[in-house]
Amino acid sequence: MRKFLTTTAMIALAVAGAGASARAADVKEVQMLHWWTSGGEAAALNVLKQDLSKEGYAWKDVPVAGGGGDAAMTALKAMVAAGNYPTASQMLGYTVLDYAQEGVMGDLTATAKKEGWDKSVPKALQKFAVYNGKWVAAPVNVHSVNWLWINKAVMDKIGGKQPKTFAELIALLDKAKAAGVVPLALGGQNWQEATMFDSIVLSTGGPEFYKKAFNDLDEASLKSDTMKKSFDNLATIVKYVDPNFSGRDWNLATAMVIKGDALVQVMGDWAKGEFVAAKKTPGTDYLCYRFPGTEGSVIYNSDMFGMFNVPADRKAAQVALATATLSKSFQSAFNVVKGSVPARTDVPDTAFDACGKKGIADLKAANEGGTLFGSLAQGYGAPPAIANAYKDVVSKFVHGQIKTSDEAVKQLVQAIDDAR
């Protein structure tokens, strides 16, 4: 019995000793909360894992039950409430600022200075990555939502050409309708409808108007005639969907375009990932144009890795992660796979396809010209309460609960006011 006790004590001591020695050195591990688990996204993230393992850092996914962004955010909320921060978490827009306000985010300013993020990351993105002058997140990519994705074979068959104005787009849709294909592939879920409406508002009112209404939430603009006109245009364009559109997932709508059942989809550039996965080439199989009337402006959203205020021994791993995330090589490799464009404007575009090259050039121009705007539908125009109230109104308008543009504008102002 005594021998047993002695052994136990020795083991206990050994364990404690091991624990102490591990604590003395840095933890060579990155704990990451994310929901990039599907094929292409997981492959893209693998690049980062490999970059980090070269520097000797192990990668540990924080498990999320049920996958998906909502489940991940609920899990994150619980972890933070318990004081158990991950090294970093995938985050969107205002979520970063919400957590920063709670004082749980780390400070990456030193790294940012060293790597020159201030100059290379677009100013509009810094609004979400920098809080009170401190870098709290590393942007991973920039998606833009004002794109048209067109099946080239169908386009050739109906003899269409690139629409330059909203009226030309409608004329093109008419041609497709006459030829017996579904003109507009749309998934009738509120975020898809609102994402399309972002582009329509930019096209109808121009960059100045979009910024005032959807980024500054200026009430006069929200209830202006231009906004009514935008809703009228939305009513016009949704007449071109198939009767079965309601509730469809976005990737199924993209598949309709890929297969040639439909002519065009208005969707963010994550749709390109579907074309790439189906082994299609831009220019020969499909075409990417800016939504007519929005050339020169970019409505963006961006994935960020929010960096938490971890204990000192885990800080080195966090810095390594942040540095690797915004390294030019990773930015290029990751975004080629993901379909988005790099979150810094000084990454060479050689590895990208035609649509990617255009995306990079557009982002650069929009950043310099001050026409890079956050997407309201994607949660980069206003906090989630307002963004969701907006999606409600657009969706109710599309599905007929709200019947007129006048009513829609009134509801929009009211809903945004409620959510403020």
Added chain:
Amino acid sequence: MSSVATTEPVSARRPAVSLRARLQDALPKIVLAPSFAITLVFVYGFILWTVYLSFTNSKTFPSYALTGPRAYQRLWRWTFESDPPSSWYTSIVNMGIFGFLYIFICLALGLLLAILLDQKIRGEGVLRPIFLYPMALSFIVTGVAWKWFLDPGLGLEQTLHQFGWTSFHFDWIKNKDFVIYTVVIAGVWQASGFIMAMFLAGLRGIDSEIMKAAQIDGASPFQLYRRIIIPLLRPVFLSAFIVLAHMAIKSYDLVVALTSGGPGGSAWLPSNFMYEYTFKRNEMAVGSASAVIMLMTISAIIVPYLYSELKEKAR
């Protein structure tokens, strides 16, 4: 230990016995204490916490400064916004439609199936599990399966069109005014077999002497069921009602899997509203207030019903 055989003095034995008796007395309490404490904290404690949060202006994270009933005022205003319907209005109207139809149809269908199965038919052993099986599926599976089946481009409508019946039209799941009824269909499909099993057990428990006596007195089969058997099944109705009512209120996942909220949010139930506002829109106060209203509504229905049923039994 037998007390007769012991030779110990009485005075020495008494405390031992009373200790044992006391332990025996306390044992159920000791065993129940952990679960009692857990229930107290995690159910009733959090109910109180939710009530508290509903009077704050909590957004993404709970905040503890009381700011008055603003969340309730907003919900109250939304309750009367019917044109265009506010999300809250849609949710409570849907709850009424869904709750009533789901409970009523499940009870009616379950009773009917049970009575038919109770006719000493052949193959009952095969039929019973077939009806009961849907209950073994989760709401998510039921929702996805029915979503595909009811989708006009994939399921029933498409199949019948391929068979040549091209005028057939069934697009409720895509229609903002009818989508809630598809939730009823899927819900009834899942639960009615279980209700059938409950009624079947009740029917088997009825004393056959009573039925024989009624038959000798010349009661027709209809009268037999109407006047004797169904009234005798009253306790089963109570259990079935409670089971169905709580399932109706919890059918959040069915709505999500089947309709993802429906066109323009037209299939929302209050539970969807609560989750959406608390976790997606970062309006924890409004979400908490809606949860409190749900709790009070359920209590208003269930408590009087339980009270009247249980009081009658006690008499």
